[in-house]
Amino acid sequence: MKADAASDIDCTTSFSASNRFEGTRQVGAGLFDLASLDRFIAAHVPNYEGAVSIAQFNGGQSNPTYKLSGSKYNWVLRTKPGPVSQLLPTAHAIEREYLVQSALGTTGFPVPKMLTLCEDESVIGRAFYLMEHLDGRVLWEQSLPTKTPAERSAIYAEMNSVIAALHTTDYRAIGLQGFGRENGFLERQIKRWSAQYRASEIQPIAEMDALIEWLPRNVPSFSRTAIVHGDYRLDNLVFDHQAPRVIGVLDWELSTLGDPAADFAYHCVGFHSDPMMFRGIAGLDLAQLGIPSEAEYVALYERRTGIDCGEHWNFYMAFSLFKIAAILQGVAKRASEGIASSEHAHDIGAKARVRAAEGWAVANELRL
Template identity: 50%
Template sequence: MSAAASNVASTGAAALPLGPLTDYLRAQGLLGDAAPQLSVLAGGQSNPTFRIDAGPSRQYVLRKKPAGTLVASAHAIDREFRVMQALQGSGVPVPRMLAYCEDGSLIGTPFYVMEFLQGRVFMDQGLPGMAPAERLAIYREMNRVIAALHAVDYHAVGLGDYGKEGHYVGRQIARWTRQCRESPLPVNAAMQRLMDWLPAHLPPGDETTLVHGDYRLDNLIFHPTEPRVIGVLDWELSTLGHPLADLAYQCMGWRIPHDLWRGIGGLDLTSLGIPSEAEYVRWYGEATGRDAAGHWDYYIAYNLFRMAAILHGIAQRAQDGNAASADAVQTGAKAGPLAELGWQAAQRYQATRG
């Protein structure tokens, strides 16, 4: 989902009760005389997202929990609001947070309102239509921003209690394993193997930073003309965690085939001007002083497992009828292939460790 996506659906906004919402926005000082116009922002599998137009200088984004029975701790829009509010003025660009409403009776579920950022959102990591130098600059900027995120003093910005410190990867494995095993939908053999293998091979050493949890190209808004991030979005999975695990989440893209889902695997990266996975990781190491090489395939395997578990949850919501996106069934079906890639990374890691 994106606060700057230009692809706007023409249906769905009518499901929101416009009268109560208008009264609320006016009470928050966000409306003038013009009546707000709502449209659905395309994209997103989790929390329904809407654009609000109420005049040239009054354009907002509303993000709410979906209706229906939800998995405990999922759809944490209150945490999204809190972390973006805490990061205002930091080295991590985020939209301004304008209002949070926990009263679910107003429009059906809790929601928040933030500023609308006019910019570019790139859905394809191959960046079609760009010159090689432009692609390189985009990847450099993505790397710079994630390094800046992991440099944030989370205590200083009021997020010292935003998550548990330490043992992040192990706790995440346990969480997503439990969620998969509690789901009525079966998981494939590779997923079963990862659920057993990952907790038995946790790398030594630990570190805690603020992590995004879903840091990838299409969750970034770039300046309309410059290769500069003006907003990082979709903080639902953010917490305190291991920075290398957070980086490896984005780097899954190098392992996922381009024709499977959001990946750049198999593309001619050199001719495109896109850095190799190793080069991208090296940039991050130069900016932060961290060295991921020793256990990199483990973190990749973990993230492919985690992503497969998330997609498995989307498939479950699609079956239950409360997925936010129309393509939830197709998206959820990718859980199995991602788990297979994760198991391949696990086997590579095990082979290098003897």
């Protein structure tokens, strides 16, 4: 850690905790039929030489992601977590991930190159796709504790620029007009995450019950339609090793056509997140760190996109926290059933109650 950066912020505990999400871990030899996997890929990917080893990335919570290493090249394998019969309805849609990244790749938007998709579960026991391995860096701490103020400022400006570019991409021009419905996005999302939460519910959370009732009655009357990522955050981005430039946006499982303001609000949840619990930046001296305030960050996005977020910002933020709580509850449910893709799923799922309480607090600011 650089001395000049370390003096800006004390995130030692949080920074150490984030290390558990970095790198890969070895997997058992019986996880996949590697020979069957190699045969399929060789039949669909030119010049594929075969994998020598396979390791699992530590960061994934939903769709397990693996690094296939060959003698000359590396690839990334992304799979569903198990047979379809064990999964929540509409979850883990890797086919959609493959489609949207393939389409965006034609525009120059920073996504990994898609290589092949396999929906035949008989090959390795689950659907999967293969993509290029990006040689870059993933930054886990939104406070960027090892960076200088100038570096933090540049990284935040780049994150803002990339999501603005996504939301201003002409989805019809790249063949994604059928990727989602253009109307009723928020209503469908509230219904979907309410159902996913109910399907994953272990113990009652009063604030989630309150949000499930409140959100449908307070949906903004007007919204735009754009490609939305659904989980756009710092650690789903791959940066160039040397420059503050995003070379790849990862984890498109929740992508669809929808309200870009809702997608951007989800991205801004870090401004409301405790540094120690959620690796966020709430309560920090952002000006000293070189990080824009939430208001400055929102204004920059609005200038780049022409989208007005301000009038309904609290609704969008309450919805985002509700959505995160539902996702975390799903992690907890999978952990309780022994099918979670991360060994840290129990800890993460336990935070659903905290996010629900934060969401209901934001909603209550509108109710007063």
